[in-house]
Amino acid sequence: MSWQGVSMSAAHPRTSALQLIEAVVDPGSWHRWDEPVAITTDDPAYRADLERARERTGLDESVVTGEGRIEGRRVAVVACEFRFLAGSIGVASGERLVRAVERATAERLPLLAAPASGGTRMQEGTVAFLQMVKVAAAITDHKAAGLPYLVHLRHPTTGGVLASWGSLGHVTAAEPGALIGFMGPRVHEALYGEEFPAGVQVAENLMAHGLVDAVLPAERLSEVAA
Numbered sequence: 214m215s216w217q218g219v220s221m222s223a224a225h226p227r228t229s230a231l232q233l234i235e236a237v238v239d240p241g242s243w244h245r246w247d248e249p250v251a252i253t254t255d256d257p258a259y260r261a262d263l264e265r266a267r268e269r270t271g272l273d274e275s276v277v278t279g280e281g282r283i284e285g286r287r288v289a290v291v292a293c294e295f296r297f298l299a300g301s302i303g304v305a306s307g308e309r310l311v312r313a314v315e316r317a318t319a320e321r322l323p324l325l326a327a328p329a330s331g332g333t334r335m336q337e338g339t340v341a342f343l344q345m346v347k348v349a350a351a352i353t354d355h356k357a358a359g360l361p362y363l364v365h366l367r368h369p370t371t372g373g374v375l376a377s378w379g380s381l382g383h384v385t386a387a388e389p390g391a392l393i394g395f396m397g398p399r400v401h402e403a404l405y406g407e408e409f410p411a412g413v414q415v416a417e418n419l420m421a422h423g424l425v426d427a428v429l430p431a432e433r434l435s436e437v438a439a
Contacts (some may be wrong), residue, residue: 217256218266219434221413222435223358223427224256226304227295227329227367228367228369228431229294229295229296230248230272230276230277230292230293230294230329231277232291232431233292233295233327233365233367233431234277234279234281234290234292236291236431236432236434236435237281237283237290237325237327237431237434237435237438238282238283238288238290238435239281239283239284239285239435240381242281242282242403243279243280243281243300244279244280244281245277245278245279246278246280246313246316247273247274247277247279247309248309249273250273250274250305250309252264256336261335262298262336263298264382265291265297266296266297267297269296269297270294270296270297272294273303274285274294274297274305274306274309274374275293275294275297275298275300275301275303275306275330276292276293276294276302276306276309276310277291277292277294278290278291278292278309278312278313279313280317280322281299283325283435283438284435286323287320287322288322288323288324288325288379288438289313289316289317289320289322289323289324289325290324290325290326290327291310291312291313291314291324291325291326291327292326292327292328292329293327293328293329293330293367293374294329295329295330295331295367295369298334298393299330299331300328300329300330300374301330301331301332301333301334301335301341302330302332302333302334302341302344302345302348302373302374303333303334303336303337303341303344303434304337304340304341304344306311306334306344306394307341307343307344307345307347307348308344308347310344310348310351310378311347311348311351314348314351314352314354314355315351317355317358317360318351318354318355318358321358321360323360323362323363324352324355324360324361324362324363325362325363325364325365325378325434325438326363326364326365326375326378326382327364327365327366327367327431328364328366328370328375328378328379329341329367329368329369329370329427330369330370330372330374330375330379331371331372331374331397332371332372332374332375333345333372333373333374334371342373345373345376345378346377348377348378349377349378352378352381353381355428356381356383361383361384362381362382363382363383363384363385363438364378364379364380364381364384364385364386365385365386365387365388365431366379366380366385366386366387366388366391366393366416366425367387367388367391367431368388368390368391368392369391369392369393369397370391370392370393371392371393371394371396371397372395372396372397373397375393375394375395383427384426384427385426386425386426386427386428386429386434386437387416387419387420387425387427387428387429388416388428388429388430388431389416389417389428389429389430390415390416390417391415391416392414392415393414393415393416393419393425394413394414397414398414416428
């Protein structure tokens with residue numbers, strides 16, 4: 214595959230998880246792996262948040278997983294849906310990710326990850342952070358099996374998601390204009406009372422400093438990942 218020099222400077226409109234998948238895989242080849250997830254929380258406010266997110270997105274969690282074909286080759290795909298509680302990862306979505314990565318390893322499939330997330334799900338506390346460790350461990354096993362792990366960082370990708378499975382790719386691309394960083398500008402400003410320097414956490418700047426390998430929209434992923 215060739216990623217060098219692939220770049221676009223214009224900001225790319227935010228895509229949903231399913232739009233990303235549709236843009237990447239061969240037509241008619243997508244097959245979902247996800248099992249239905251029930252809402253189990255006893256917290257009425259969190260339950261209401263989950264119900265609204267489901268109604269807004271038509272999804273039961275913040276992550277979509279499955280497989281498709283890219284130029285005829287089977288590839289596993291995991292993608293975040295930012296409209297579902299800012300793409301945050303909790304226990305249910307974390308376990309879904311782990312199962313998908315483990316299945317990709319067992320079936321010896323390359324894995325494409327497309328995060329767009331504010332990080333771990335604050336409503337679930339410490340157990341949500343533990344999911345990042347589990348996902349990272351599953352990806353480490355996938356890579357140790359000699360299988361390609363490709364990452365496409367979408368707008369925005371921050372927090373624990375960037376610090377774990379968003380930073381482990383053999384090759385890492387970013388969406389044009391995407392905000393990418395551990396601590397977002399608003400969090401920095403709230404903590405330190407000063408504005409974060411403009412443009413530092415933008416995909417193009419990260420590429421210029423060697424932190425990502427390419428900047429390209431979802432529509433270009435299939436041609437460079439094949």
